[in-house]
Amino acid sequence: MEQKELIKYIQENFKYDKNIQKIDDKQFSITVEKDKILNILSFLKLLDFKQLALITAVDWIKENRFEVVYILFSYSHIQQILVKTFIDRDKPEIETIKTLWEVASMYERDVHEFFGIDFIGNDDKRPLILHNWKDKPPLRKDFDSLKYSNKIFGKFKKDEEND
Amino acid sequence: MVNNYILRFLFAAFLSIILGLLYMGIGRKYIARIRRCYAGPFYQSYIDVIKLFSKKSISHNWIMDFGVMMGFAGIIATVIFLPIGPFTVFPDMKGNLIVIMYFMTIGYLGMAMGVAASGNPNATIGIARALALMVGYEIPFALAVILLVFVNKSSLLADIITTQQGSIFHWNAFRYPFAFVGSLIALQGMLGEQPFDAMIAPAEIASGPMVELSGKFLGFGFLQHGAQIFLETGIIAAMFLGGGTFLGFFTKQLFLYLVTLSIAAVFPRYRFEDAVKFFWIIPTSLVLIQLLIFLI
Amino acid sequence: MLLTSTKDLKDKGFEEILNFFRKKSLWMLHYCTGCGAVELPPTMTSRWDMERFGMGPMATPRQADLLLITGYLSVKSLKRVIYTYEQMQEPKWVIAFGSCPINGGIYYDSYSVINRLALYLPVDLSIEGCMPRPEAIIDGFTKLMKQIEKGEAIGYKKYKENYEWYKKNQREVLERTTPVLEQEE
Numbered sequence: 001m002e003q004k005e006l007i008k009y010i011q012e013n014f015k016y017d018k019n020i021q022k023i024d025d026k027q028f029s030i031t032v033e034k035d036k037i038l039n040i041l042s043f044l045k046l047l048d049f050k051q052l053a054l055i056t057a058v059d060w061i062k063e064n065r066f067e068v069v070y071i072l073f074s075y076s077h078i079q080q081i082l083v084k085t086f087i088d089r090d091k092p093e094i095e096t097i098k099t100l101w102e103v104a105s106m107y108e109r110d111v112h113e114f115f116g117i118d119f120i121g122n123d124d125k126r127p128l129i130l131h132n133w134k135d136k137p138p139l140r141k142d143f144d145s146l147k148y149s150n151k152i153f154g155k156f157k158k159d160e161e162n163d
Numbered sequence: 164m165v166n167n168y169i170l171r172f173l174f175a176a177f178l179s180i181i182l183g184l185l186y187m188g189i190g191r192k193y194i195a196r197i198r199r200c201y202a203g204p205f206y207q208s209y210i211d212v213i214k215l216f217s218k219k220s221i222s223h224n225w226i227m228d229f230g231v232m233m234g235f236a237g238i239i240a241t242v243i244f245l246p247i248g249p250f251t252v253f254p255d256m257k258g259n260l261i262v263i264m265y266f267m268t269i270g271y272l273g274m275a276m277g278v279a280a281s282g283n284p285n286a287t288i289g290i291a292r293a294l295a296l297m298v299g300y301e302i303p304f305a306l307a308v309i310l311l312v313f314v315n316k317s318s319l320l321a322d323i324i325t326t327q328q329g330s331i332f333h334w335n336a337f338r339y340p341f342a343f344v345g346s347l348i349a350l351q352g353m354l355g356e357q358p359f360d361a362m363i364a365p366a367e368i369a370s371g372p373m374v375e376l377s378g379k380f381l382g383f384g385f386l387q388h389g390a391q392i393f394l395e396t397g398i399i400a401a402m403f404l405g406g407g408t409f410l411g412f413f414t415k416q417l418f419l420y421l422v423t424l425s426i427a428a429v430f431p432r433y434r435f436e437d438a439v440k441f442f443w444i445i446p447t448s449l450v451l452i453q454l455l456i457f458l459i
Numbered sequence: 460m461l462l463t464s465t466k467d468l469k470d471k472g473f474e475e476i477l478n479f480f481r482k483k484s485l486w487m488l489h490y491c492t493g494c495g496a497v498e499l500p501p502t503m504t505s506r507w508d509m510e511r512f513g514m515g516p517m518a519t520p521r522q523a524d525l526l527l528i529t530g531y532l533s534v535k536s537l538k539r540v541i542y543t544y545e546q547m548q549e550p551k552w553v554i555a556f557g558s559c560p561i562n563g564g565i566y567y568d569s570y571s572v573i574n575r576l577a578l579y580l581p582v583d584l585s586i587e588g589c590m591p592r593p594e595a596i597i598d599g600f601t602k603l604m605k606q607i608e609k610g611e612a613i614g615y616k617k618y619k620e621n622y623e624w625y626k627k628n629q630r631e632v633l634e635r636t637t638p639v640l641e642q643e644e
Contacts, residue, residue: 132534
């Protein structure tokens with residue numbers, strides 16, 4: 001289907017609140033409520049958006065909320081969809097989608113490690129990339145990376161004797 | 164020439180090591196020139212060996228020490244039977260080819276024992292490949308030996324050399340060209356050069372048998388490889404190129420080694436099961452054809 | 460800081476003769492974490508031809524004399540680098556490539572990239588640049604050779620003498636039990 005037809009089809013057949021925005025010829029975004037995320041993703045999966053390319057998150061610290069983004073791709077429509085939803089920053093929880101895509105459990109583990117978002121139903125919370133991490137998740141906006149780096153790895157001083 | 168056997172043996176051992184390392188250095192320069200580089204000086208291998216013996220080394224258990232020594236000693240022991248030009252260590256033992264073939268495996272078996280004791284899986288894979296490859300190249304080589312034994316009614320290298328004297332066209336290389344080509348391919352496998360270097364494969368199994376060898380162990384590995392080059396090119400030179408004086412013999416050895424390297428410089432690597440298959444089909448049938456021609 | 464001064468550890472006597480052979484045959488193990496790894500293939504092959512100096516790449520730490528840290532080093536790979544360095548046999552040397560192992564480079568504020576390699580391993584020579592060109596690399600290697608000849612490249616001895624100091628620094632990064640920044644809740 002062309003992008004226009006796709007957008008029209010989703011407008012007509014997906015009943016819940018949504019906000020569809022075109023990004024360019026090959027991709028568009030759909031923003032939905034937090035509890036409708038499984039509905040929209042299974043709806044899109046039936047529409048032949050078979051590949052879950054990535055799950056990621058954005059920290060909107062001033063609005064005190066996280067934006068969770070699911071990126072889907074379809075090989076038959078050659079279209080990419082960004083499914084977005086917002087969750088509360090003080091209580092970062094969202095349902096897991098590992099029942100729809102097995103690979104999602106890995107992405108959710110990654111997002112949990114870097115943003116501290118809990119995926120209800122996904123118990124795999126082992127660290128994936130960071131080594132022995134004890135601080136707050138590093139990609140949150142209130143984490144001061146420079147201060148951390150200077151404190152643990154040492155600040156470079158110009159007059160230090162180079163041994 | 165000294166009559167004392169120990170001195171004669173030491174002479175042969177040192178000659179094989181020193182000349183083997185020299186061939187190695189010249190070979191490195193030769194390969195570099197093919198690739199349009201310059202490489203180090205021709206005595207680079209000696210520097211490498213001295214450096215390796217000056218390094219500290221780590222041994223995992225006494226079997227590793229013993230195995231590496233046995234690998235080195237196996238090759239040196241085989242050199243005893245090789246007629247180096249007009250010189251043999253024991254003048255009355257004129258280099259029985261069957262004994263030489265039997266002794267040559269000891270080097271590999273010692274190496275296998277040593278590196279398997281080092282406990283690194285890559286080393287075990289590497290030496291298993293080396294032994295599997297041996298099953299491949301021993302077949303054409305053994306057939307070539309059988310041919311020459313048939314022809315000369317003797318398995319002594321000295322006799323084989325004697326029948327080739329007189330003219331360049333009396334050399335077995337010209338009398339039995341198919342067998343010569345088959346043995347050259349077998350030589351390629353014996354020296355472990357491309358395309359038959361699946362046992363070393365630095366990018367794949369981290370240099371195979373040598374993976375845990377450090378310092379003096381790797382130094383012994385170097386010496387073993389040097390002596391191996393001397394021995395194996397020497398056998399082929401005696402079998403097919405008619406031995407000769409000291410200088411002639413060494414030139415023939417170097418020529419054979421450079422031929423091997425010319426092939427090695429332009430070829431990628433066979434997988435080892437493909438390499439074994441290749442040995443059993445191409446060089447084996449070449450030697451077999453020669454054998455049939457001779458019998459008919 | 461470090462315990463012993465450089466002068467006490469200099470190579471003496473017979474070592475000086477061996478050093479001539481050591482500098483002529485440096486076998487290197489390149490730890491390809493960062494972007495510097497891409498500068499090495501041209502240095503090794505016919506354009507710049509590192510083999511003229513008797514140098515060559517080696518496959519395992521046991522065989523190598525020289526450890527190249529090519530570019531930035533994350534905490535997770537620092538652990539592997541330390542394993543690798545301790546597996547190498549003496550004498551051994553470390554060369555740090557580019558600005559990242561000197562002061563963090565463009566990763567100066569990263570939470571997972573170390574800033575100074577010299578705190579964790581004894582670096583004999585640093586080649587600055589982001590990344591250094593093959594000419595600079597060759598220049599660095601010749602400088603190291605001169606150091607070795609004079610017996611001044613003694614990083615591995617320093618590591619042994621000041622083992623506690625280096626281990627303390629390594630543990631601070633690798634085996635932390637408390638958060639680095641206070642959590643203000």
